[in-house]
Amino acid sequence: MSMIRFVTADGLPGFLAHLAKDGQRVLVPVEKPANKPSVVFEPWQEGKAFTLAKATVPPKEAVLPQCETLFSFKKAKDPADPARVSLQLEEAPPPPPTVVFACRPCDARGFAVLDRPYLHGPFADPCYKARREALTVITLTCASGCNTCFCHWVGGGPSSPEGSDVLMTAIEGGYVLQAITPRGEACLAASALPDGAEVFPRAEEARKAAWQSLEPAPDLKDAPQRLAALFTDTTFWQEQTDRCLSCGACTYFCPTCYCFNITDEGEGLSEKGGRRLRSWDNCMSSLFTREASGHNPRNAKALRMRNRVSHKFATYPENWGSFSCNGCGRCISNCPVCLDIRAIVLAALEKGADA
Amino acid sequence: MPVLEGKELRIVGFLCNWCSYGGADTAGVARAGQPTDLRIIRVPCSGRIDPLFIVKALLGGADGVLVSGCHPRDCHYAAGNFYARRRLEVLKQFLPVLGIDERRFEYTWVSASEGQRWQQVVTVFTERIHQLGRAPRFDDAEPLLKLADMALTSLRPLGTGQTAALDELKDAIRAKLPELDCVIGWQQGYDAAHTVPLFIRKPEDVDKLVWGPFNVNNPAVYLPSFKGKKVGIVVKGCDSRSVVELLQENLIRREDVTIFALPCEGTLDMARVNEKLGRYQRIDSVSLDEAGATIVADGTEHRFCMTEYAQGKCYGCTTPAAVLADTRLGTPTPVQPGTVVPPELALLDSMSLEERMAFWRGQMERCLRCYACRNACPMCVCRDFCISDSRNPHWMSQEDSPREKLFFQTIHAMHLAGRCTGCGECQRACPVGIPILALRQQIARAVAQLFDGYRPGLDPAAVPPLLGYEVEEKNIHERDWK
Numbered sequence: 147m148s149m150i151r152f153v154t155a156d157g158l159p160g161f162l163a164h165l166a167k168d169g170q171r172v173l174v175p176v177e178k179p180a181n182k183p184s185v186v187f188e189p190w191q192e193g194k195a196f197t198l199a200k201a202t203v204p205p206k207e208a209v210l211p212q213c214e215t216l217f218s219f220k221k222a223k224d225p226a227d228p229a230r231v232s233l234q235l236e237e238a239p240p241p242p243p244t245v246v247f248a249c250r251p252c253d254a255r256g257f258a259v260l261d262r263p264y265l266h267g268p269f270a271d272p273c274y275k276a277r278r279e280a281l282t283v284i285t286l287t288c289a290s291g292c293n294t295c296f297c298h299w300v301g302g303g304p305s306s307p308e309g310s311d312v313l314m315t316a317i318e319g320g321y322v323l324q325a326i327t328p329r330g331e332a333c334l335a336a337s338a339l340p341d342g343a344e345v346f347p348r349a350e351e352a353r354k355a356a357w358q359s360l361e362p363a364p365d366l367k368d369a370p371q372r373l374a375a376l377f378t379d380t381t382f383w384q385e386q387t388d389r390c391l392s393c394g395a396c397t398y399f400c401p402t403c404y405c406f407n408i409t410d411e412g413e414g415l416s417e418k419g420g421r422r423l424r425s426w427d428n429c430m431s432s433l434f435t436r437e438a439s440g441h442n443p444r445n446a447k448a449l450r451m452r453n454r455v456s457h458k459f460a461t462y463p464e465n466w467g468s469f470s471c472n473g474c475g476r477c478i479s480n481c482p483v484c485l486d487i488r489a490i491v492l493a494a495l496e497k498g499a500d501a
Numbered sequence: 502m503p504v505l506e507g508k509e510l511r512i513v514g515f516l517c518n519w520c521s522y523g524g525a526d527t528a529g530v531a532r533a534g535q536p537t538d539l540r541i542i543r544v545p546c547s548g549r550i551d552p553l554f555i556v557k558a559l560l561g562g563a564d565g566v567l568v569s570g571c572h573p574r575d576c577h578y579a580a581g582n583f584y585a586r587r588r589l590e591v592l593k594q595f596l597p598v599l600g601i602d603e604r605r606f607e608y609t610w611v612s613a614s615e616g617q618r619w620q621q622v623v624t625v626f627t628e629r630i631h632q633l634g635r636a637p638r639f640d641d642a643e644p645l646l647k648l649a650d651m652a653l654t655s656l657r658p659l660g661t662g663q664t665a666a667l668d669e670l671k672d673a674i675r676a677k678l679p680e681l682d683c684v685i686g687w688q689q690g691y692d693a694a695h696t697v698p699l700f701i702r703k704p705e706d707v708d709k710l711v712w713g714p715f716n717v718n719n720p721a722v723y724l725p726s727f728k729g730k731k732v733g734i735v736v737k738g739c740d741s742r743s744v745v746e747l748l749q750e751n752l753i754r755r756e757d758v759t760i761f762a763l764p765c766e767g768t769l770d771m772a773r774v775n776e777k778l779g780r781y782q783r784i785d786s787v788s789l790d791e792a793g794a795t796i797v798a799d800g801t802e803h804r805f806c807m808t809e810y811a812q813g814k815c816y817g818c819t820t821p822a823a824v825l826a827d828t829r830l831g832t833p834t835p836v837q838p839g840t841v842v843p844p845e846l847a848l849l850d851s852m853s854l855e856e857r858m859a860f861w862r863g864q865m866e867r868c869l870r871c872y873a874c875r876n877a878c879p880m881c882v883c884r885d886f887c888i889s890d891s892r893n894p895h896w897m898s899q900e901d902s903p904r905e906k907l908f909f910q911t912i913h914a915m916h917l918a919g920r921c922t923g924c925g926e927c928q929r930a931c932p933v934g935i936p937i938l939a940l941r942q943q944i945a946r947a948v949a950q951l952f953d954g955y956r957p958g959l960d961p962a963a964v965p966p967l968l969g970y971e972v973e974e975k976n977i978h979e980r981d982w983k
Contacts, residue, residue, distance in 0.1 A: 178646065178867055178933065178934070179646050179647075179648055180646070180648065180864075180933075180934035180935070180936065181648065181649060181651060181770070181772055181773060181813075181844075181934060181936070182772030182773070182775075182776070182931070182933075182934025183776060183934060184867060184932070184933040184934050186867050186933070199780075200780070202932060202933055203867070203869065203933065211901075212869060212870075212901040213899055213900055213901035290780065290782060291782050292780045292781065292782060293691065293692055293781055293782060293783065293784070293798075294691065359782065360782075361782065361783070388698070388700040389697055389698040389700070389718075389723075391722065391873070391876040391877055391930075392876055392884075393871055393872050393873040393875065393876035393877070393930070394869075394870075394871040394872055394873070395871040395873040395930075395932050397871075398869040398870070398871040399869070399871070399932060407899065409892075409898070409899045411898040411899060411900060423898075423899050423900065425899040425900075425901065426869075428871075431890070432884075432885035432886075432890075433885075433890055436885075442885075478691060480873075480932035481873075482718075482873050482876070482877045482926070482929070482930035483697050483698055483718060483877075484690045484691055484695055484697045485697075486690075486691050488691075489691075
């Protein structure tokens with residue numbers, strides 16, 4: 147049996163302090179006060195208030211920052227011979243070891259989805275790899291579903307261990323921590339937390355209760371070919387995306403969207419220098435596919451949303467064998483017009499069934 | 502090391518080629534002594550100066566910005582400085598809401614022969630900036646998060662539209678539908694406590710139409726995308742103002758749009774509703790009465806009184822009835838005279854400049870640049886060709902710094918000056934709840950003050966104030982340079 151530890155609710159700050167020692171970055175969910183409060187992951191510091199609520203913004207940032215400097219460059223003159231100019235490149239410093247604390251199983255599965263193209267494809271992305279290898283994921287299992295999430299439709303669940311190093315489950319009086327991977331075991335072993343094998347059955351009960359609270363899930367196994375078959379049916383996509391505003395909320399709040407853009411910023415090849423940045427991109431933007439000629443193969447929001455849904459439910463499964471949607475529901479809850487990816491997939495299934 | 506290092510401040514000057522640049526030259530030829538802090542950028546005309554040049558300079562670390570052009574009536578291009586005068590005056594009143602001291606920005610008129618006047622302008626302005634000292638840097642501000650007070654009194658009784666003539670409205674739409682490409686309204690969303698826009702194309706779709714306090718979306722945002730097609734739209738009062746503003750700017754044609762209107766009794770602030778509902782799996786029931794909504798979620802009952810849970814904009818709304826409509830049903834409740842300062846703007850009004858800068862520093866940190874604010878805005882009609890996406894001109898970098906994000910909000914706000922009808926979709930759309938509507942509201946307030954109470958979207962024939970000028974401006978006065 148895997149390593150089990152127990153921590154009381156009051157003991158969490160102490161556990162975080164232990165994780166944060168030796169300069170490890172511990173990302174915790176923090177509630178931002180506003181009339182529409184949001185929860186974002188931020189580095190924990192002694193005394194900082196945190197929450198265990200599901201974050202508005204997933205912790206994708208831990209491995210794929212919104213914007214990262216790949217390297218910086220500048221031109222330098224040789225003082226002895228000013229005509230000789232050299233280009234100096236400076237690599238970005240290595241990423242700090244990081245712990246993501248209290249993300250949800252859907253978030254953790256997000257890391258597993260990102261790993262496939264970034265690590266297991268023909269080329270491993272070195273920046274992603276460095277961050278991923280320095281990452282420990284401690285996941286809080288969900289006690290129930292919610293109105294917009296649907297993890298159990300797409301192969302996950304309220305206590306799915308995929309992508310997590312440690313699973314944490316709330317029971318009365320505290321939390322049971324269960325190591326899933328050797329990294330998780332090492333993390334728990336190094337802590338001074340007491341053994342929790344005795345209370346583990348209570349955690350298992352809580353997990354089972356969470357599973358049982360879920361609404362029944364539809365069968366999505368035909369989704370990949372049904373969506374692929376609808377690729378040329380523009381009327382279907384137009385009907386489904388009538389209300390889409392073509393903003394990037396669905397992609398930027400998605401734990402599994404991984405497209406990026408690379409730009410050079412700064413003064414270019416001058417003595418002041420510049421930086422090469424990698425930043426998030428999103429397929430809802432016109433610029434995502436606009437070509438240098440000005441032609442845009444995806445010139446309408448319907449085609450852009452078709453790409454997003456098909457990628458999650460058809461092309462990614464074709465390449466990697468599983469959906470790249472984790473059913474976290476953030477694209478629904480954060481959408482200004484509540485565009486519902488579940489409804490689109492179900493409509494595609496229904497349409498295919500009619501045919 | 503230059504002898505003046507540490508003594509000089511960074512002042513940027515934008516000078517018109519035909520007058521002020523010549524004036525500065527005249528001052529130089531006459532050997533008139535001047536402070537050396539000013540760095541001059543020559544522009545063809547003061548009308549060429551985008552207010553964003555000035556904000557970009559100030560956010561980027563300039564301690565002061567001076568704009569100088571030809572005297573009014575003396576513009577090389579006849580009217581460039583008349584337009585500039587309006588824009589720059591609005592900008593001056595906008596800067597404080599960002600936490601920037603408006604005294605750090607000034608504009609004036611100097612002709613090519615006025616070397617002496619130029620000397621005086623530069624000397625006085627530089628002295629003023631030296632008195633203010635170095636500008637506080639946005640990047641250095643310590644984040645400050647504060648909440649707006651939502652306990653507001655409404656100018657009219659708020660309700661849930663229980664007596665609205667929805668059935669008659671449906672009949673009217675059914676009758677008109679054969680002539681129209683589609684009619685935009687609202688339908689139930691993923692559950693009974695959320696609605697989403699509805700596009701009625703077939704007679705059977707009409708039955709999906711709903712009316713009530715959950716109809717938060719502004720359907721006018723879709724109108725420009727139906728250009729050239731006949732389209733119907735169901736509007737609340739605030740939505741109708743967006744339609745009128747689009748007409749004012751010739752972005753849609755009156756003959757293409759059929760407006761259906763019911764009097765609005767207020768809409769719910771879904772952010773606060775969702776917050777109170779918390780995490781739930783299913784809605785058991787939603788019942789509406791005159792005073793509010795009762796929502797039962799997972800067996801727990803939640804009560805939402807309209808007086809407590811309406812959107813911030815609804816309390817001060819003076820147009821519950823559509824300002825323009827083809828089919829108008831029902832009678833709106835009367836509105837009491839008076840004004841309600843919108844909650845987020847009131848919060849900013851109560852803060853010092855330093856606090857405001859710290860506030861935006863704290864708020865913008867969590868922005869993901871998803872641009873939901875931009876795309877939900879019915880007045881953002883550039884769509885796929887937004888200037889913030891452009892590499893040339895390169896207004897925005899891809900960097901994710903709070904300053905860059907605030908600058909985008911400034912672009913949005915400045916481009917809405919004299920156009921924003923205050924529908925609040927930008928703020929409602931923001932997934933992380935940044936109170937960005939306040940920036941637009943500050944501009945709207947400045948526009949109303951400067952242009953005799955002008956409010957966008959009330960009269961289809963009115964020219965938006967920043968698209969026009971008066972030779973003698975009633976409320977904009979030349980400043981004294983003594």
